Amino acid sequence: MSSLQIKNLRKSYGAVEVLKDINLEAESGEFVALVGPSGCGKSTLLSIIAGLESVTSGEVLIEDHVVNDAAPKDRDIAMVFQSYALYPTMTVRQNMTFGMECRNIDKATQDETVKRVATLLQIEPLLNRKPGQLSGGQRQRVAMGRALVRDPKLFLFDEPLSNLDAKLRVEMRSEIKKLHQTVGRTTVYVTHDQIEAMTLATRIAVMYQGVLQQYDTPKTIYEKPANTFVAGFMGSPNMNFFKAKAVKNGDGFSVVIEGGEGTPLPLPADRYDTLTDGQSIIFGVRPEHFSPASDNRAERKGIASVAVPVRVDMDEPTGSETVLLTTIAGQNATIVCEPDAAPAIGDTVDFEIDMTKISLFDRKSELRL
Amino acid sequence: MADATTHQEFDPLATGSRSKQRRSRAIVYTLLVVFALIYISPLLIILTNAFRPLEEIVREGFISMPNSMSFGYWVEAWSTFCIGGTCEGVSRYFSNTLLMTVPATILSTAFGVVNGYALSKWRFKGDMWVFGLITLGVFLPAQMTLLPWAFVLGKLGLSNSIAGLVLVHTVQGISFTTLFCRNYFVSVPDDLIKAARIDGAGFWRIFRRIMLPLSPPILIVCVIWQFTGIWNEFLFGTVFTSGANQPITSAIVAFSGSGTGERHYNVEAASVIFAALPPLFIYVIGGKYFVRGLTSGAVK
Amino acid sequence: MQRKPALGSQGWANRLAALTPQMVLLPTLIAALVYVVIFSLWTLWISVSQSTLLPNMAYGGFGEYASLWKSKRWIVSYQNLFLFGALYVSGSIFFGTLLAILIDQRVRYESVWRTIFLYPLAVSFIVTGTVWRWIFHPQTGVELALQDLGWIAAKFDWITDRDMAIYVVVFTGIWHASGFAMALILAGLRSVDGDLVKAAQIDGASMPRIYRKVVLPTIWPIFVAVTVVLLQFAIKTYDLVVALTQGGPGVSTTVPAIVVYDLMFQRGQIAQGAAAAVMILVALALVLVPYALWSGWRARKEARSHG
Secondary structure, eight states, X not given: OEEEEEEEEEEEETTEEEEEEEEXXXXXXXXXXXXXXXXXXXXXXXXXXXXXXXXXXXXXXXTTEEOXXXXXXXSOEEEEXXXXXXXXXXXXXXXXXXXXXXXXXXXXXXXXXXXXXXXXXXXXXXXXXXXGGSOHHHHHHHHHHHHHTTOOSEEEEESTTTTSOHHHHHHHHHHHXXXXXXXXXXXXXXXXXXXXXXXHOSEEEEEETTEEEEEEOHHHHHHSOSBHHHHHHXXXXXXXXXXXXXXXXXXXXXXXXXXXXXXXXXXXXXXXXXXOTTOEEEEEEOGGGEEEGGGOHHHHHTOOOOXXXXXXXXXXXXXXXXXXXXXXXXXXXEEEEOGGGOOOTTOEEEEEEOTTSOEEXXXXXXXXX | OTTGGGOOSOOTTSXXXXXXXXXHHHHHHHHHHHHHHHHHHHHHHHHHHTTSOHHHHHHHOSSSOOSSOOSXXXXXXXXXXXXXXXXXXTHXXXXXXXXXXXXXXXXXXXXXXXXXXXXXXXXXXXXXXXXXXXXXXXXXXXXXXXXXXXXXXXXXXOTTSXXXXXXXXXXXXXXXXXXXXXXXXXXXXXXXXXXXXXXXXOHHHHIIIIIHHHOHHHHHHHHHHHHHHHHHOOHHHHHHOOGGGOOHHHHHHHHHSOOOSOOOHHHHHHHXXXXXXXXXXXXXXXXXXXXXXXXXXXXX | OOOXXXXXXXXXXXXXXXTHHHXXXXXXXXXHIIIIIIHHHHHHHHHTBOOSSSOOOSBOTTHHHHHHHHOHHHHHXXXXXXXXXXXXXXXXXXXXXXXXXXXXXXXXXXXXXXHHHHGGGGSOHHHHHXXXXXXXXXXXXXXXXXXXTTOTTOOOOGGGOTTTHHHHHHHHHXXXXXXXXXXXXXXXXXXXXXXXXXXXXXXXXXXXXXXXXXIHHHTHHHHHHHHHXXXXXXXXXXXXXXXXXXXXXXXXXXXXXXXXXXXXXISOOHHHHHHHHHHHHHHHHHHHHHHHHHHHHHHHHHHHHTO
């Protein structure tokens, strides 16, 4: 049974269409991340699922019921807000029982539920405090507690970690993941942070300008992005895009980066059947798929590879790895390598590209080939 | 913004040499004292004259040190002073004004809070037009409404009655209170309302449990504004009521403005103080919050 | 695929609940519609009707406007409105700014000073006017006090002087309103970024120069807001003049609101009174409409620059 279905959903404010024909489905117990830059429509989509915004056309189904016209309270959902939206004049306990109170749940059950959830989230000592007396992390926990006491069909999270500092964010991230595994409820999680999406989700919906760009598992999204937007948005540092040409090379094809020495980089055989000789393409390589030619990594893996000369312009050591800002065939490229293997600035060094991991996009449509 | 009037980051006078600093500080305090005297003097003058015998005032004027004092003029002003033919003192007009001000303040504030909540947190098509229309009432000069009001009050059988003034002041006051409350509630995060709706609360439960507990600051502003405004109002009172039904402002004009007949300056001074006391009292108690609310609304 | 029934379209109860906000606003909306729109149109119509002592709603043309503008009293009152408005607003803002800057100097007992300067706002115009009349009147006030002090030739009779009485009104108005201006301007001063002042101090600017060139210019929107609010008070001024001078001596301190009252309720010229009321509305609109357009334009510009 699918827990959440969105069919041909459109939403416009006047003449501005903010969601364009969205189709999405979440199985029971799934963790769906809606990710995209600000203004892509992900928060609007979440509000529509919650019933806080109306639908222009299309359908939203929760457990196979159409809920287009249902008020938020009738949808049996719980939501964690970016601002936490804790009721400032109520104590933590009152914040958590308010929803049950609205649903006329008896006092004994309320107390029992609050106790269980407070224990789960380790917020028992905070129950009698007001939100103003809590730290950011504690507020975050209480906001989740308020959602958990309800035991809803659907959990909705709206960028819940974006107000926390970096360290706490990582901590809470793994805690949310643990909670999801414990509770096992279907969850829709909005974020602009692609790392959160990658680490938490069972499936990721990448959105851009009101269009669902790709909806798939994190692995597929990362390895086989549907277009240059998804490729560029997911992954940090960004994927490198080179203007290139496909060149027929015996049975298969090679990639020739424009503006360089014209070295053909042979593509793995039996893929990319749709290429034509001389086709203009975008050649996408993730920064970590470069390796110094001296490592002979390709040779060890048994892949044919040709080295390309790389001029190192600047380096950004992060400790665990070093990011090199370089020029390849006159085009800018970012390369990640081990700190010890980092060449000196100004040097021109040969790097190999792992051709099994690359992505090719059509130059015009920017779609994956 | 809330604490803007009590917080300051820098000390403008803490620059320059020690002697220069001392000189600037002396100038500042001298100016403050001079202005304070000008501001306070009417209050002091009227207060002392409410205790002085009449012949002393007539001989020496209002601005003079009192030679002898009596509390009797206050009693006379309150209970036996003759105003416009009736000799019941200002107590009658005082209670008229109180009976007018209290209900009108409560009603207009209550409506304003609910209106402000509905307009700021439950957006609907055309809500800005509704808000615009209501706020126009703030600016409309009273003169434009005098004749229609007189007609409407007559039709309702409320001519020359306190109830009529309550109606007029409530309708006019709602414009102000709605404006104040709406501007205040706009700063309450919408997420709170969304969260409460998901929790299953409706319009009134959200109002009672979430908005109302957040409202005391703006309630204070509304109550002070409405109370002082209605208490001090003169035009409506003088147009729509007469004789024994008039509010205290009209009564004061009735005895002090006539310019003929024997004057009872000491009793009149005491009466004027009675008229000024309630709003001053309210202001001294809640003035701090009032300024805060006023500034946060006007600076926006 | 099996389809379960849709949730939430459970008829009347829900639809009614969704309309609660509109229902709640309905009484106020009706009241505002009557009060703002119908009453205004009503008065407008009276002003062009044949009404005299009693309303007569037959159309009578714009003759009452013409006679209004021919009456010397009305012209004096309109001139007074401009003179009083200009001096009252600029005076209140000048003293309000001065007081705000003085209090801004980290003075001790700040709240006491603030209370002293602001308390006139809580006192009615009627009380204010009555008290200041006693002080200004030659037989009871300053002149008598000076003579008692031994200065027999002392003369201070502005309030009974046709040419000077309007300045007594201006002074009293400023006494009443400058605290209000002070409160708003002080809040504005406190909202100025402290770093801005520190930067100016490091640049070597003197304190008066810092206020003139750095602090006050950054809070100019507050000055605009205060000006508009005070202008509005000025145009509606009525009680203060009634209590202070009753428009006299002669008609020298008459203001439009007094003329309206007299025409409507003393002289039985309802139509002309309504015409005068409409002229007050016009004066208000001349101030408020440009302000509303300007602040709307500013809000839009701000919204755009914030993305």
